[in-house]
Amino acid sequence: MAEIVDVVVIGMGPGGEAAAGELAEAGLSVVGIDARLVGGECPYYGCIPSKMMIRAGNSLAEGHRIRGLAGDADIRPDWAPVAERIRTEATDNWDDTVAVERFTGKGGQFVRGRGTITGPRTVTAAGREFTVRRAIVINTGTEPAVPPIPGLADVPYWTNREAIAATEIPESLIVIGGGAIGAELAQAFARFGTRVTVLEAAPSLLPPEEPEAGKLLAEVFDEEGIDVQIGARIENVHYSEGTFALNVGGSTLTASRLLVATGRTTNLGALGVAALGLDPAARFLTPDTHMRVADGVYAIGDITGKGAFTHISMYQGAIAAAHILGREPEPAQYHAVPRVTFTDPEIGSVGLSEAQAREEGLNVRVGFTDLATSARGWLHKSGNQGFIKLVEDADRGVLVGAASAGPTGGEVLSALTLAVHARIPVGTLRRMIYAYPTFHRAIEDALNRLE
Ligand SMILES: Cc1cc2nc3c(=O)[nH]c(=O)nc-3n(C[C@H](O)[C@H](O)[C@H](O)COP(=O)(O)OP(=O)(O)OC[C@H]3O[C@@H](n4cnc5c(N)ncnc54)[C@H](O)[C@@H]3O)c2cc1C
Numbered sequence: 001m002a003e004i005v006d007v008v009v010i011g012m013g014p015g016g017e018a019a020a021g022e023l024a025e026a027g028l029s030v031v032g033i034d035a036r037l038v039g040g041e042c043p044y045y046g047c048i049p050s051k052m053m054i055r056a057g058n059s060l061a062e063g064h065r066i067r068g069l070a071g072d073a074d075i076r077p078d079w080a081p082v083a084e085r086i087r088t089e090a091t092d093n094w095d096d097t098v099a100v101e102r103f104t105g106k107g108g109q110f111v112r113g114r115g116t117i118t119g120p121r122t123v124t125a126a127g128r129e130f131t132v133r134r135a136i137v138i139n140t141g142t143e144p145a146v147p148p149i150p151g152l153a154d155v156p157y158w159t160n161r162e163a164i165a166a167t168e169i170p171e172s173l174i175v176i177g178g179g180a181i182g183a184e185l186a187q188a189f190a191r192f193g194t195r196v197t198v199l200e201a202a203p204s205l206l207p208p209e210e211p212e213a214g215k216l217l218a219e220v221f222d223e224e225g226i227d228v229q230i231g232a233r234i235e236n237v238h239y240s241e242g243t244f245a246l247n248v249g250g251s252t253l254t255a256s257r258l259l260v261a262t263g264r265t266t267n268l269g270a271l272g273v274a275a276l277g278l279d280p281a282a283r284f285l286t287p288d289t290h291m292r293v294a295d296g297v298y299a300i301g302d303i304t305g306k307g308a309f310t311h312i313s314m315y316q317g318a319i320a321a322a323h324i325l326g327r328e329p330e331p332a333q334y335h336a337v338p339r340v341t342f343t344d345p346e347i348g349s350v351g352l353s354e355a356q357a358r359e360e361g362l363n364v365r366v367g368f369t370d371l372a373t374s375a376r377g378w379l380h381k382s383g384n385q386g387f388i389k390l391v392e393d394a395d396r397g398v399l400v401g402a403a404s405a406g407p408t409g410g411e412v413l414s415a416l417t418l419a420v421h422a423r424i425p426v427g428t429l430r431r432m433i434y435a436y437p438t439f440h441r442a443i444e445d446a447l448n449r450l451e
């Protein structure tokens with residue numbers, strides 16, 4: 001017999017967990033369903049533990065920068081504290097008891113299992129059937145995508161999940177994919193002494209970002225001894241006795257570990273979206289500005305294809321929860337989505353790239369400045385690589401996109417995100433006073449170079 005509740009949240013990623021908690025606290029009867037861990041990819045296999053690895057790797061890199069700036073240092077990397085921190089502080093040994101209790105403490109009911117939509121208002125999970133009075137919220141996220149390279153499916157490759165859980169540093173690592181995951185993890189492992197090769201099929205690292213970002217990262221990786229092969233065509237993969245062998249462009253590359261970081265995949269068919277009249281073969285669900293994909297059905301997070309970032313999941317979750325509660329949330333806007341790849345230098349960007357702005361037919365002016373030649377970059381010296389790039393819609397006199405690469409590129413991005421989000425006139429940005437000698441003062445230089 002179906003259990004009648006107000007809301008069912010299928011998948012408890014960051015936005016789903018927050019929305020389910022908010023709805024339960026507001027007094028609705030809420031069932032949260034997750035097949036794996038409450039909180040989703042970010043706390044257990046993504047943002048949080050990967051940034052712990054990166055923080056540790058960056059501290060090693062800073063240690064190496066002592067030479068030439070402040071004397072000498074004897075750096076001996078040790079992965080053990082990183083693995084321990086990830087196990088105990090980040091993931092509770094991949095145990096979500098605290099998150100489950102946080103939700104049930106707000107009055108929610110948690111069901112561990114795979115949720116399937118069986119009708120416009122019904123969901124099944126763990127042998128139970130739920131009928132909703134108000135809403136179904138879909139926050140099922142993504143799974144690592146594995147490309148159809150001959151032999152790959154038969155070898156014990158890592159995805160981000162195994163890489164994050166590594167208790168020992170691999171002697172050598174081949175990373176397939178030089179996107180956000182591949183670039184971040186490649187550099188983190190390399191800084192602990194792993195010999196790393198990155199194979200990227202596109203003509204640059206981080207292909208959706210400005211080409212200057214991919215070029216900069218390739219230069220830095222080269223300086224750090226990371227082998228980067230762009231335009232890579234992997235013919236096949238073999239594995240024998242602890243060694244992976246990849247045939248790439250006529251030569252054979254070997255390593256003790258192989259990380260597949262080639263994007264993400266979804267499975268709307270298995271979720272049962274056909275029962276809602278939606279296309280089960282589609283890759284993403286396309287919500288309206290209040291996150292509805294059908295009457296009484298909301299979708300949030302990576303599954304919406306609006307940017308696979310925790311901040312998008314949280315943003316959309318808050319809108320969906322407010323709408324379900326009958327409030328009038330501001331419609332979702334995506335013209336100023338910020339993103340930061342936490343390599344060193346960090347690569348931050350917001351809004352449109354130059355190429356996207358030109359594709360949209362805008363009258364584009366671009367301002368570019370090299371961070372290393374700014375006052376702060378020059379005095380920072382070692383580790384000062386970076387740039388600011390601004391993309392202006394010259395007809396409206398506002399920035400529609402910007403990129404900020406550098407030691408604190410993600411933090412400098414905040415000013416640029418505000419400018420794009422609030423459509424602040426370029427004239428106003430030019431009249432602003434930029435503190436000397438900050439990294440963000442380079443924004444003023446880039447503004448003066450708009451042409
Ligand atoms: C290595 C890595 C690093 C990252 N770093 C960052 C970062 O620094 N910053 C950032 O903003 N983003 C980062 N991301 C992306 C970020 O993790 C995701 O965008 C974020 O988790 C939001 O995803 P989501 O809300 O769609 O759900 P997810 O986090 O993907 O969670 C979905 C949940 O749904 C569950 N589920 C799926 N199907 C079902 C079903 N049928 N029934 C029940 N449960 C189901 C899953 O078990 C999972 O718990 C990173 C990702 C990775 C992999």
Ligand SMILES: NC(=O)c1ccc[n+]([C@@H]2O[C@H](COP(=O)([O-])OP(=O)(O)OC[C@H]3O[C@@H](n4cnc5c(N)ncnc54)[C@H](O)[C@@H]3O)[C@@H](O)[C@H]2O)c1
Nearest residue numbers: 147177178179180181182200201202261262263308340341
């Ligand atoms: N700091 C962050 O915010 C952060 C960090 C990690 C991940 N993420 C999110 O997670 C998503 C997934 O990350 P990802 O790195 O897996 O995906 P991605 O789409 O960012 O990068 C995948 C890369 O793999 C390449 N590729 C695909 N097939 C290939 C093949 N056969 N051979 C060689 N290269 C191939 C693609 O050209 C692409 O550059 C990202 O899009 C991002 O939104 C965010």
